[in-house]
Amino acid sequence: MKAEKKIRLWMLVFFIVVGLGIYANVILDGIFIFDDFEYVVGNPFIQNLSNLDLSDPRQIGYLTFALNYALGGDDPRGFHLVNVLIHIVNTVLVFFLIGTLLRILSGPRQEPDRVEQESVPFLAALIFLVHPVGTMAVSYVAQRFTSLATMFYLLSVLGYLSARVRLEQSRESRAGYALLVASLLCTLLAMRTKEISFTIPFALAAFELLLFRSSTFGTRRFLYLIPYSALLCIIPLSIFGPNLGLISSGEGIAEVTRREKIYDLTERSTLQYLLTQFRVIVIYIRLLLFPIGQRVVYDLKVSQSLLDPWVLLSIGFLSTIVTTAVITWRRASAAASAQGALPKLAALGILWFFLTLSIESSIIPIKDIIFEHRTYLPSVGFFAAVSVLLVLGLRKIRTHGSRVVLTAVLAAVLAITLGTATVLRNQVWTDELIFWDDVVQKNPEKAIGYHNRGNAFAKLAIYDRALEDMNWTIASFPKNPLAARSSFEIADFTAENMAKTYMNRANVYLNLGLRELANADMKRAKDMVSRPAIDTDATQLAGDQYAKQGAYQYAIEDYNKVLDWDPTNTSVLMNRANAYSLTGNYADAIRDLSRIVLLKPDLLSALHNRGTAYAWSGKKGAAMDDFTKACESGYQPSCNSLAIMQQDKK
Numbered sequence: 001m002k003a004e005k006k007i008r009l010w011m012l013v014f015f016i017v018v019g020l021g022i023y024a025n026v027i028l029d030g031i032f033i034f035d036d037f038e039y040v041v042g043n044p045f046i047q048n049l050s051n052l053d054l055s056d057p058r059q060i061g062y063l064t065f066a067l068n069y070a071l072g073g074d075d076p077r078g079f080h081l082v083n084v085l086i087h088i089v090n091t092v093l094v095f096f097l098i099g100t101l102l103r104i105l106s107g108p109r110q111e112p113d114r115v116e117q118e119s120v121p122f123l124a125a126l127i128f129l130v131h132p133v134g135t136m137a138v139s140y141v142a143q144r145f146t147s148l149a150t151m152f153y154l155l156s157v158l159g160y161l162s163a164r165v166r167l168e169q170s171r172e173s174r175a176g177y178a179l180l181v182a183s184l185l186c187t188l189l190a191m192r193t194k195e196i197s198f199t200i201p202f203a204l205a206a207f208e209l210l211l212f213r214s215s216t217f218g219t220r221r222f223l224y225l226i227p228y229s230a231l232l233c234i235i236p237l238s239i240f241g242p243n244l245g246l247i248s249s250g251e252g253i254a255e256v257t258r259r260e261k262i263y264d265l266t267e268r269s270t271l272q273y274l275l276t277q278f279r280v281i282v283i284y285i286r287l288l289l290f291p292i293g294q295r296v297v298y299d300l301k302v303s304q305s306l307l308d309p310w311v312l313l314s315i316g317f318l319s320t321i322v323t324t325a326v327i328t329w330r331r332a333s334a335a336a337s338a339q340g341a342l343p344k345l346a347a348l349g350i351l352w353f354f355l356t357l358s359i360e361s362s363i364i365p366i367k368d369i370i371f372e373h374r375t376y377l378p379s380v381g382f383f384a385a386v387s388v389l390l391v392l393g394l395r396k397i398r399t400h401g402s403r404v405v406l407t408a409v410l411a412a413v414l415a416i417t418l419g420t421a422t423v424l425r426n427q428v429w430t431d432e433l434i435f436w437d438d439v440v441q442k443n444p445e446k447a448i449g450y451h452n453r454g455n456a457f458a459k460l461a462i463y464d465r466a467l468e469d470m471n472w473t474i475a476s477f478p479k480n481p482l483a484a485r486s487s488f489e490i491a492d493f494t495a496e497n498m499a500k501t502y503m504n505r506a507n508v509y510l511n512l513g514l515r516e517l518a519n520a521d522m523k524r525a526k527d528m529v530s531r532p533a534i535d536t537d538a539t540q541l542a543g544d545q546y547a548k549q550g551a552y553q554y555a556i557e558d559y560n561k562v563l564d565w566d567p568t569n570t571s572v573l574m575n576r577a578n579a580y581s582l583t584g585n586y587a588d589a590i591r592d593l594s595r596i597v598l599l600k601p602d603l604l605s606a607l608h609n610r611g612t613a614y615a616w617s618g619k620k621g622a623a624m625d626d627f628t629k630a631c632e633s634g635y636q637p638s639c640n641s642l643a644i645m646q647q648d649k650k
Helices: 002-022 024-029 036-041 059-072 076-106 114-130 132-139 141-169 174-191 195-211 218-244 252-267 270-289 309-335 338-357 379-392 400-429 432-442 447-459 463-475 481-486 495-511 515-530 536-548 552-565 570-582 586-599 604-616 620-632 636-649
Strands: none
Touching (some): 002 400, 036 059, 036 141, 059 141, 076 132, 076 141, 076 338, 132 141, 132 400, 141 174, 141 195, 141 218, 174 195, 195 218, 270 379, 309 338, 432 447, 463 495, 495 515, 536 552, 536 570, 552 570, 570 604, 586 604, 604 620, 620 636
């Protein structure tokens, strides 16, 4: 036993050294980036411990940010160090959790294989520690919510299983009941850290059902789950409680996040999200097996139908995995020997993967349909299953020493290959320009990358590149802000975000001395947030109907609303110009048509219509100039109008 304890101690030392080593570049050079500025740097509620809001759904996570700030201010190194330490603690917990599961699965009367008993937990924990897909949950400061919730989740499950083993051995075990209390406390902390913790009671119920079927307590053993089930109300209450008047609402970014969750649940399509998540889960599995092409932002289109071939293929693939896990469990249970412990662990790992992923990848719609950090907690089960497969591959080798050596070699290969990939991936978390350039290169059609890369260029005073990216972002603004908000692909195009882009470009113009352009963008930004979002398509259609009925003033009012949001919409400008002309307001009609001519010089109908407006307003010379230009470009109606004017002149 002393030798085993020494081996475990050295394993833990190894985890600490490797963890600090592969994340050293983030600890030393990591920066605040992306949502860090809202959740951490610009969050006044973490800058003073007395400001913390007890009604906050993620109170414990914010508390750790506040402690970080109290100890080191806004120095990112302290925040990154804590994130890495949490990750190392989680690695240790993965090691002990899988070891505990293996001992329970092996049973008290069976003599398990010691090499396998130590190899599987060690390999699973090692892969969890060094895998590059974990970088988003570790190197991204704001995603401490994920890694911290995972820590409490693992502590809760490990505490419960350890307690149940002791209580099976002795119903009067004080240590067993103490561990149950500690587990319950960790469940509470987890649920006050992030919503993924909602599945803890379900995970415990599954373990109770599968691992303790021969319990001395019989069906009464499920009574242990009652306190955990009672905690299920915490997360729904945190989200909906303020709206129901049950608890007070929070403030700042926490309240914004809570309201966004309610909007997601009530306004976004559950079916589209579910169908898309079948594909997303396949992507997660691919990343866990082959971590190539990682990205912070994914340009993934939402699935609209169950008959989508990629959806059907994904469902078939995932169903095969689940079916294999069920068959594996049943066959291993029928064998009733210590040899069946590993296959059972693999099946449990698959169960863990899908269960812990269910909050973010099922029927609960979330604005962002895919993020790599969502694999962090589910990867524990996935890596357990992978480790089982690796160790089972070594079973043919009968010599104890040979298996130990091969396991060590395998561990070294995994540590070096995956660890190197992690170090390289962490480079994007140390430089803002590298970070957003990586997003743009991998998602050339996503405006969020250009928006933020433009800001990064501006900070470096590279104004020409900043303007290129900001202009690209503005050109991609949606014509229907309301539809954009409820979509998944372009949900970031809120009025507030579009206003930020205009303000950022205004600041660039100011630095270049272009005050007139800067003032124009500042006005656009102010207008963006001061006017209500509208459905531009429906409003334009309403204006067209008014125009057909001769109610030109009402038509103009609707066209004005559309052009407030989309001032370059030439179709609406043309319709408004026609309405102005029909009411005798030729000056405004000419103004709109002149804007169209500037925006689309090749649109000869606009040039012709402006000539007509000039003619109606008595400006014959200007009218003939427009008709002549359009006629020379081959626009026959202008040639006809020009001929009539020349005839009248004679």
